[in-house]
Amino acid sequence: MSTSTKINNKFLYFAYGSNLLAARIRISNPSAEFVDIGRLENYRLDFMGYSKVWDGSPATIISTENSHVWGAIWELSNEHLETLDRQEGVDKGIYLGLYVNVINETGTVYRCRCYQQLKNVDDHVPLTELPEDRRPSLTYLKTMVKGAQDCRLPANYIESLKKIKHNGHGSINIDEMNNAGLEACDITWK
Template sequence: MGDPESCYYFAYGSNLLQKRMHVNVPSATRSAIGKINNYRLDFARYSKRWHGCSATIVPHNGYEVWGAIWEISAEDLPSLDLQEGVHQNIYFRFNTNVKLPDGTTKECYVYEQVNKPTTHFKLCEFPADRQPSHVYKDVIVKGAEESKLPDFYQKLLQSVLCNGYKGDVDLKLVE
């Protein structure tokens, strides 16, 4: 993945926002935006940190997930694993090729929830037990804008139904 002292990470959830990304990975530098094909964005597992369901990607032909590509120090990868709950079998990390707007690809790490949702809903039709909190959605939407994701995708993220929680969150909380 290039320089052995750094690697690339594809963020599609709260880590789209630089302020959020720097909580646990201060070395992160936004490198580009891109998409992974044949995956869809979903919300499945309740997060104590966010008081609602957290984002994941799910293999699904014909869909795409847009996100930010961050270059991070290889030394920060364990912190990112901890944040994502790899040690608790919440997410797992894998490598994938991310397609950049110019058509080139970049190999990146990405995280996917271990327990995949089995029922597919449109983002604007999630049932109550699959909805993120307003605060979590707002971080994702602000991060998508900050990352300059395509307008159509930002509108898609804005359409996500929320569970109503607008209170405080603890970004240092390990689930």
């Protein structure tokens, strides 16, 4: 098993939420280059809080034995660490930046920057049964799924993302998101 970390004024970032989508991460971090996909062990995906930008709950990771979260590994210039932190609300005390080991499908371990909400829920509710106050918006969820599809995360993981309960809020702004292809996102919403 080999390990990859910082390389020449760059750092690795593990994205599991809206930054799975290249068009989204590059809005504030144009240096982002896709490296690989990987799995963060002993964490689960969850949603909590409220984002005005997304009109719903954003994603977070919660330490949970025997669980994992799939995501994209991006390489960014060190100059974008500050913009990424700001995008994630580190300065506002919303998310905490941490470094985690992420494993790809062949066993390579990447040391990546990642973000976790500072306030996390204690109860583990299946994502298909999220209470109303913890549901992501339709737009946020479509952004995640489109990014997961583009990055080629495992098909069963993408299917599990499609089944997450959303709050029905948000609409795709075709003018702003057309390049991201969200209007054509292959999802049947119930």
